[in-house]
Amino acid sequence: MAARFTDRVPDELARRLRYLPEATPEEQQLFLADAKRFVAGLDRKVLRTAGPITRTKWQLAADGRLSELLAVLAHDREHPATIKVQGLRTARLSLPGLDSSVLPDDIATLNRKDIPVRSRITELDWADGKLRVRGYAYVANVPFEKGGLRMAALRRRGSKRVVPLRIRSFVEPAATAESKQSMHNFDGSGFELSVNPRQLRRRGGWQSSKWDLGMIIAGPGNLYAGRLAKGNLGSAVDGLVRRLDDGVRLVATFPKNRLQLTVDVVPAEVTGHSVDNGILTLVVRARPDSEPKTLRIEQPVKDAPPAFSMEFPLERRSGGQGWIQYEARVPLDKLPTAQDALGATADLHTMIRFADGKERRATVAETMTARAYPHGTDEEIAVDTDAVGVFRLRAQARRPVVDRVEWNAAGELTVEGSYSGPGDRMRLLLRHTGRHEDRALDMSFADGRFTACFTPDAVSTYEGEVPLRAGRWHFNFRAVEEWDHVRDIPVTLRQDLVETLPKRWQGGRRTYTVGRSSFDRFFLESGSVLGPDETGGYRQRKLREKFHTQQRELPIKEAVLYASFGGKQFSDSPRAVYEELVRRGVEVEHIWTVSDEQAVVPEGVTTVEWASKEWYEALATSRYLVFNHGIRDWFQRREGQVVVQTWHGTPLKKIGADLLGTPKANLAYIASLNDRFSQYSFLVSPNAFTTPIMKNAFRATCEILESGYPRNDMFHSADKEERAALVRARLGIPEGKKIVLYAPTWRDDQRYGGRRFKLDNQVDLGAAQRVLGDDHVFLYRKHPKVLDSIPGAGQGFVHDVTSYPDIAELYLIADVLITDYSSVFFDFAHSGKPMLFFTYDLEHYRDELRGLYFDLGERAPGPLIKTSDELIAAIRDIDEVSRTYQERYEQFARDFCEPSDGHAAERVVDRMLELSAGHVLPAPSAEAQPVR
Known part of the structure; x- marks a missing residue:
């Protein structure tokens, strides 16, 4: 394999380039010298393997062109991997602040790999006897806003034969939204075309052949060709098959994710099956010029020999001049069983071997029907097909099969089907494919049939009803005794009904779609609440730069815009500030930011969806903004606005600029902190320990109000006992049960990618239930960044309370807190x-992942515990633990819990109103001091 440029760049040199704008002039010159030596030692062909922006950066660095390099770096931060393309005869790179004409041709000239055709098929179906293909296609980084010249054609493999196809263009906003960039508009790239199968005949007859469907698009200096890529296809996500004639199929598949059509003149195919006395009889028909000899059934293993392989003779039964019928008799007890009684499947491939030595995967005749035969107590042998007509034989747990999926006029979805297994010990769950979380559905079961009815636009939560979270949810059965998803049984759709999907229903603000994948595996998809003009990086940039700017010209209105954790909750200090304003009767409109409509707010509060037009308007026109998280660096406070940053924790692990000198330091973010925090009227500090950290770590030049966190006022509220009783009732916790609350933070090295982290559960919850289950319950609160479901949740002992809107209310009912390095213990x-500290990875976390501001072992108001067994023992002996740590606990409270008098929200609101008096606000001071 040829060397790639990205594999050759030393990590430290790449990091220095990334943060070159934040480097000192001396550091910048040293980098240029090092970069020049590095590039000089490279083969130019290796540098050319890099993308256009990457190779341009390194060429500029090697040439010592610092100002232009800094301009390119600034552009790449705002528009990652996005360029402009110019040129009539030759396509060349164009970037703001760069004179590309002086770049070497091998750097600035763009080839087809630099600006490939991007495509996505969004629909694939049959209409009027033709294959209909809809989607979008454009050349990367070349705007396609109002259409352009495109041609489509089918090319036969191994031949020069080409079949041109007519294209109809239309506007497709999804092309721009899904492009994951914010510079270019591709709305005009939508297309529709049809393939008439008769165009694929040769000399009036059918011949087996393969055809690639591609598109040619006119672009700068050239024509750009590309094959059409698979997308989110709904009813055709795995391909399609259609009968063109007796024994002739047209198959649409996606090898290497690109559409391919196959005319398959079938030599032999499975037409039927039956089971008698433990013998599975498979009926095969073959053409007279084909002589099938055996069926080989095998269980494939990737990169290894098959786990099972056995051949069965095909015996001729009937036939003359036409098709000839054969049979193979397969004893079921010879086949592999499912690896596990619940959930696992043994997928078996069936090959037909012919007399001439050739063989092929068995396919099915149009007349073959799917069926599952009982096999043992909890298993079955399923005989069916897939989306492209391949014969499937599977040993598996008995599966529920849906034969009725209906929406009613009120948006209620009914899912009904049959299940031959133990339905009385099964739960029906929705499982989110992206977040790996579960939602249980009410299900009735009788006489081998199950029924579930629910309304996705009104799903019950702890505080009310919300729409089903956006994304794809698969249906699964799970045995009531199971603690996790490992042995879930997928719910499938009866195969003769697959073409009835998708089925859609328009909810209040989003579309719900019942679709399918893997042919008969069906799902429910909850669409985005944002509209087409609000979705994707390009539309969001337009909203910021144009719409938001226009709204800033409108008069400021007496309103408060709140946001808690990006709109995910009605909670935390913003909630306490809201409640204080309501208590005082301050005449303002209350506007709460919600994300994906998942937060429930009190009556009288207006909601705006995060990043919607309404949100941008409220951000520009509200008198007060109260957030507990950062605002993006494009935000500018208006004169007359009061922006309150309540923040959300006392820091134990190092943050912001205090990470300087470590690999975790984001120098670009740190450099932006001064500007970001200058947009706040004041920053709320919980205690004297945190104030100087905020000032240094955030480079905060705004006023710091050391008021205590408003969210902690509830510890002093007169109604806290009544509030606690209400919380216990919402959670369904029995009287007399002690409550353990476990609230760990995330692990930087345990992630799915980006800011999506894995659950790193080290608590033996089964052992905890055995020791503590009689008189305790275990509340498990994941960090909002952590995905995955909680083992054992819903079984009575473990409760997943991650979605409970305000953790402060969980503090009221908890008898003991378990945490690690999360700031929850300060509250x-x-x-x-x-409190107990389950710090099983303290040394790794402290020394390799995050530094700590103080020695946790010396100051923690509870023991640091390494193992799950020790943790369970400490919970059982919590009274002795409390006595042992009483003095340290009292000192900890003095150090970190002052002020603590129940009046923090009052102090914050006092300062808000004081600053807004007269609607004239002081300019931020670079030497602002904490206000106590």
């Missing part, structure tokens, strides 16, 4: 109740 210390 919980206001309660005076015991």
Whole structure:
């Protein structure tokens, strides 16, 4: 394999380039010298393997052109991997602040690999006897806003034969939204074309052949060709098959994710099956000029010999001049069983071997029907097909099969089907494919049939009803005794009904779609609540630069815009500030930011969806903004606005600029902190320990109000006992049960990618239930960044309370808190109740992942525990633990819980109103001091 440029760049040199704008002039010159030596030692062909922006950066660095390099770096931060393309005869790179004409041709000239055809098929179906293909296609980085010249054609493999196809263009906003860039508009790239199968005949007859469907698009200096790529196809996500004639199929598949059509003149195919006395009889028909000899059934293993392989003779039964019928008799007890009684499947491939030595995967005749035969107590042998008509034989747990999927006029979805297994010990769950979380559905079961009815636009939560979270949810059965998803049984659709999907229903603000994947595996997809003019990086940039700017010209209105954790909750200090304003009767409109409509707010509060037009309007026109998280660096506070940053924790692990000198330091973010925090009217600090950290770590030049966190006022509220009783009732916790709350943080090295982290559960919850289950319940609160479901949740002992809107209310009911390096223990210390620290990876976390501001072992108000067994023992002996750590706990409260008098929200609101008096606000001071 040829060397790639990205594999040759030293990590430290790449990091220095990434943060070159933040380097000192001396550091920048040293980098240029090092970069020049590095590039000089490279083969130019290796540098050419890099993308256009990457190779341009390194060429500019090697040439010592610092100002232009900094301009390119600034552009790449705003528009990653996105360029402009210019040129009539030759396509060349164009970037703001760069004179590309002086770049070497091998750097600035763009080839087809630099600007490939991007395509996505969005629909693939049959209409009027033709294959209909809809989607979008454009040349990367070349705008396609209002259409352009395109040609489509089918090319036969191994031949020069080409079949041109007519294209109809239309506007497809999804092309721009899904492009994952914010510079170019591709709305005009939508297309529709049809393939008439008769065009694929040769000399009036059918011949087996393969055809590639491609598109040619006119672009700068050239014509650009590309094959059409698979997308989110709904009813055809895995391909299609259609009968063109007796024994002739047209198959649409996606090898290497690109559409391919195959005319398959079938030599032999499976027409039927039956089971009698433990013998599976498979009926095969063959053409007279084909002589099938055996069926080989095998269980394939990737990169290894088959786990099972056995051949069965095909015996001729009937036939004359036409098709000839054969049979193979397969004893079921010879076949592999499912690896596990619940959930696992043994997928078996069936090959037909012919007399001439050739063989092929068995396919099915149009007349073959799917069926599952009982096999043992909990298993079955399924005989069916897939989306492209391949014969399937599977040993598996008995599967539920849906034969009715209906929406009613009110948006209620009914899912009904048959199940031959133990339905009385099964739960029906929706499982989110992206977040790996579960949602249980009410299900009735009788006489081998199950029924579930629910309304996705009104799903019950702890505080009300919300729409089903956006994304794809698969249906699964799970045995009631199972603690996790490992042995889930997928719910499938009866195969003769697959073409009835998709079925859609328009909810209040989003579309719900029942679709399918893997042919008969069906799902429910909850669409985005944002509209087409709000979705994707390009539309969001337009909203910021144009719409938001226009709204800033409107008068400021007496309103408060709140946001808690990006709109995910009605909670935390913003909620406490809201409640204080309501208590005082301040005449303002209350506007709460919600994300994906998942937060439930009190009556009288207006909601705006995060990043919607309404949100941008409220951000520009509200008198007060109260957030507990950062605002993006494009935000500019208006004169007359009061922007309150309540933040959300006392820092234990190092943050912001205090990470300088470590690999975790984001120098670009740190360099932006001064500007970001200058947009706040004031920043709320919970205690004297945090104030100087905020000032340094955030480079905060705004006023710091050391008021305590408003969210902790509830520890002093007069109604906290009544509030706690209400919370216990919402969670369904029995009287007399002690409550353990476990709230760990995330692990930087345990992630799915980006800011999506894995659950790193080290608590033996089964052992905990055996020891503590009689008189305790275990509340498990994941960090919002952590995905995955909680083992054992819903079984009575473990409760997943991640979606409970406000953790502060969980503090009220908890008898003991377990945490690690999360800042929750600073808040919980206001309660005076015991804490345990499950720090099984302390050294790794402290020394390799995150530095800590103080020695946790010396100051923690509870023991640091390494193993799950020790943790369970400490919970059982919590009274002794409390006595042992009483003095340290009291000192910890003095150090980190002052002020703590129940009046933090009052102090914050006092300062808000004071600053807004007269609607004239002081300019931020570079030397602003904490206000106590």
